[in-house]
Amino acid sequence: MTARLAIATHNAHKVGEIWAILAPEVPGLTREDVASAKEPGAPSPVEDGTSFAGNALIKARALAASTGLPAIADDSGIAVDVMGGAPGIFSALWSGRHGADQENLDLLLAQMEDIPDGHRAAAFVCAAVLVTPDGREIVCEGRQPGRLLRAAQGEHGFGYDPIFMGEGQTLSNAEARRGREERGVASWRRLPGARTPRGAVARRLTSRCSRDATNVVQMLHGDVDRTGARDPRAGTAHEPTANSPSSTALICPWGVARS
Numbered sequence: 068m069t070a071r072l073a074i075a076t077h078n079a080h081k082v083g084e085i086w087a088i089l090a091p092e093v094p095g096l097t098r099e100d101v102a103s104a105k106e107p108g109a110p111s112p113v114e115d116g117t118s119f120a121g122n123a124l125i126k127a128r129a130l131a132a133s134t135g136l137p138a139i140a141d142d143s144g145i146a147v148d149v150m151g152g153a154p155g156i157f158s159a160l161w162s163g164r165h166g167a168d169q170e171n172l173d174l175l176l177a178q179m180e181d182i183p184d185g186h187r188a189a190a191f192v193c194a195a196v197l198v199t200p201d202g203r204e205i206v207c208e209g210r211q212p213g214r215l216l217r218a219a220q221g222e223h224g225f226g227y228d229p230i231f232m233g234e235g236q237t238l239s240n241a242e243a244r245r246g247r248e249e250r251g252v253a254s255w256r257r258l259p260g261a262r263t264p265r266g267a268v269a270r271r272l273t274s275r276c277s278r279d280a281t282n283v284v285q286m287l288h289g290d291v292d293r294t295g296a297r298d299p300r301a302g303t304a305h306e307p308t309a310n311s312p313s314s315t316a317l318i319c320p321w322g323v324a325r326s
């Protein structure tokens with residue numbers, strides 16, 4: 068295997084999004100450098116954690132162990148206040164069939180049918196982790212607050228995007244994705260106050276997470292350096308700032324709020 072980084076997901080949408088955000092962050096990293104859990108022989112561990120972070124760690128640990136590569140994983144879903152945070156970690160199989168986006172969304176809308184608009188608060192929640200083969204583990208979590216719509220709006224995106232509207236937004240996440248896809252992820256990320264395609268989920272990272280993340284970025288840049296495409300940030304203490312590409316953006320690429 069020639070890959071240098073593994074993305075521990077079977078979800079093609081996630082692979083595409085994570086790749087699109089990683090690429091500009093790690094100059095010289097090509098698609099061939101990145102393995103995913105879809106490759107033959109990759110483990111499919113039972114996701115029996117009780118939290119988003121727990122499940123993300125299960126996925127990343129398994130792939131880091133089997134490939135010997137740093138592995139990034141995400142676990143995500145929608146949490147509805149009036150339902151006590153459900154579907155939560157069960158978002159992908161809410162209707163009983165894993166990954167059946169339309170059935171999952173239809174069931175949730177039906178369950179919430181009688182709930183008035185003022186009580187439809189929900190959040191899109193995401194945990195992202197990076198696990199290195201030598202045992203370093205970085206976890207970050209975040210949420211995009213918003214509300215559940217009454218019917219699907221928009222064709223873009225996947226999962227629960229058509230029935231979720233972020234706070235302060237006038238478009239569902241599926242509608243909002245349209246413009247992002249047309250403009251391209253990289254340019255979209257540079258807009259002032261822009262939110263990333265995963266819906267701006269991660270807001271807080273601990274100081275330890277930021278510190279460790281820097282090391283991991285340097286490690287990846289160090290690998291890239293061997294190909295002659297060294298990034299000028301490599302090898303220096305690189306503190307993330309609100310306006311610069313940050314190490315935390317690499318580790319939690321779809322969710323660092325840049326306000």
Ligand SMILES: O=c1nc[nH]c2c1ncn2[C@H]1C[C@H](O)[C@@H](COP(=O)(O)OP(=O)(O)OP(=O)(O)O)O1
Pocket residue numbers: 075076077078081141142143144145158159160166171224225226227228240264265266
């Ligand atoms: O940006 C998103 N916008 C809307 N919905 C989303 C998004 N990202 C994930 N989702 C939904 C799809 C699925 O119902 C659940 C994730 O479930 P989750 O278990 O984390 O992932 P998964 O089973 O699809 O793939 P895998 O475990 O291989 O990473 O949340």
